[in-house]
Amino acid sequence: MVRWLTLCLLVILALMPVSASAHKPSDSYLSLEVSGERIEGQWDIALRDLEFAIGLDGNGDGAISWTELQARHTAISAYALARLRVSAGAADCALTPGEQLVDTHSDGVYAVLRFAASCAAPAQSIEVDYSLFFDLDPQHRGLLQLTAGGQTQTVIFAPAAATQSLELGQVDLLRQGLEFAVNGVWHIWIGFDHVLFLLTLLLPAVFLRRARTWEPVGDFRAAFGQVLKIVTAFTLAHSITLTLAALGAIDLPTRLVESVIAASVVIAALNNIYPVVTRRLWLVAFAFGLVHGLGFASVLVDLGLPPGALVLALLSFNVGVEVGQLAIVAAFLPLAYLARDWRFYPRGGLQVGSALVVVVASVWLFERALNVALPVL
């Protein structure tokens, strides 16, 4: 009879349909952000799991208060960090516990343990060995989000997959390059000063200056040739200074650089109205291109140059800038070429257009040189 009843008990629980489950199972959320040999970590661990493992409910009232949790902070970091091993290269990284907070996840409140890992060498690949709660609940999972070089990888730890290696370098090179290239394109498009400078130089490219008058060029090839020279010179110049500045070889005050950039636009526009340089416009493009390159560099530095992929980042960013530039030229040139015979082009397009540019760029120059914002723009 006794045997009968125990059999019943087990039998019933096995048979009852279970598909109506469930709570969320036990998970922890680990995030690691790698920068060189330093790794910033954050680990969200469910209070319920910590209670089961090491006990949090000091007064045994079935509720965990902030005071009770605080009293266990040392125990929590000791328990958790003893169950995490991060290594870069062959050596383990030292884990140092930091601040502890709390956070609400969809299934309850989690302790948030911040920590730092310092490794002997900059990490190219890291190995993470995770064993939290696996002895207590083999269905527990550790969900890692690893960020390095702007790229994020996710990994799930389980008892059968407790140790995992993550490559930081190779995998993300392509993506990283693309990211910098996109930033380059984006920067030229929203960098109105660069665009305006280029367009100002290109405005007279469909003419030849002869005897103090503008004569339309004969064919598209001639126009294209002039444009090509200008764009190439600009590109070459700003690539040189961009590289030098990004590598730290030149370091000029941003305010000065930005002001000179604005001035370059003013000068280029004035040159269209009162032509001084008419033959070798590419020289102007080159000279001021050097300054514009310094402007690009400040963006690149702001983006954060990945130490492992410096050349790639520089190259990709440059390529991006070029692509963005070429798109602008490709849109401008056919229009200007078609309009070159138009009677009003020299006066309406070139003169008035350039005059407008002078006004806009002068405002920039004023703002940047004096570090003020004018309400007009």
Added chain:
Amino acid sequence: MTNCKNDTFPPTPFRRGAFTLRRPIIKPVRRIFISALVAAAVLNPTAAAAEPFRPTSGDQILERLPKAGDAATRELRHLRAKLNETPNDLELARTLAKRYIGLGRAEADPRYYGYAEAALKPWVNLAAPPVEVRVLRAVLKQNRHDFDGALDDLAQTLAAKPKHAQALLTQAFVLQVQGRYADARRSCRALPRGVHPLIVVTCVARIESLTGRSDTGYGLLKRGLANWTDADRGLRLWAFTNLGEIAQRRGDVIAAERHFRDGLDLGRRDAYLRGAYADLLLDSGRAQEARDFLADDTRIDGLLLRLTLAEARLGDPAAQDHRALLEARFAASRARGSVIHRREEARFTLEILERPAAALALAEANWQAQREPADVRLVLAAALAAGVPDRAQPALDWLRKTGLRDRQIDRLTARLEGEAS
């Protein structure tokens, strides 16, 4: 509930200082750019919106522990401590594992199944564990919807002990979930004499009701419950739950409600029964009662789903928060690579998000794994709502083959046939 959205991961640290605003002229443009990037980070399901915080008062209660302080929990803790000292004590390990499995079922909480597995640690990963551990391992596999794995363990067990009651019963259940009714019936019938007759009757009656013989199944189980009033409360609860479901399949809502209530009146917490009763209320347009009934059941996803449905029907603003909470839980479940929420997620997508095309895809994937009436019903309803009745054809063919009759399913079938003609 703003803290609960997208919190699969703590916030992705956004590249700091990436976009220093330096030149006034392009500020607005950059601002748009930054907003777009931030939006992208937030929309990324593994990124997050929640921000860790420091509670302002020490008295602030952060978490209430389920089942804390009751006698059973204390006893389990005691058993666990004992097992820690003698981890190779098979008898003790089995006892503890069974207790945890029971708790896991009552609370629909997978953590307890994990604790059960941990108790069986010295044996649970062996290629050929002791028979008693193997059966428990099958139960655990079934609970995480590894049905084939469970059947494999059960077959091995039965090869060694053909009359193993637990193995036969678990096997009958898993086969039933997979819709293999003939095999399931054989498994029920093979149950040995020592087993309580109400178990055999419930096992058989359930299969009868799923193969077009609801009347037979209903009569059988009703008589069984009347005959064996001495049965253990847990067993009676399970039998009442099945009886209620069979009555519902037959379209007798009044009887179904009475049986569910009989089960609830036994005073044992049972997440499955609560869900079944809530469904009955929802199906009968009694959303208000459903909401009151489930008011405290927000921890269990399946019950929270029904609560949210009730709230949505009543125009209760709480539905918004609960909906976000469910979305976050499903996202978290996907992030860990779990599949056990497929049925709930399909229903959620269909009835709460009202995205029938997506719901249909989920329902179809779920139907590949589970074929209980609720799973078939989801495929049919989603195919109807999505306006692609053809996609219901495999399910309709299967219904015809098995002879499954269910009032709710029959209604959907009739509508699908109406659309076809």
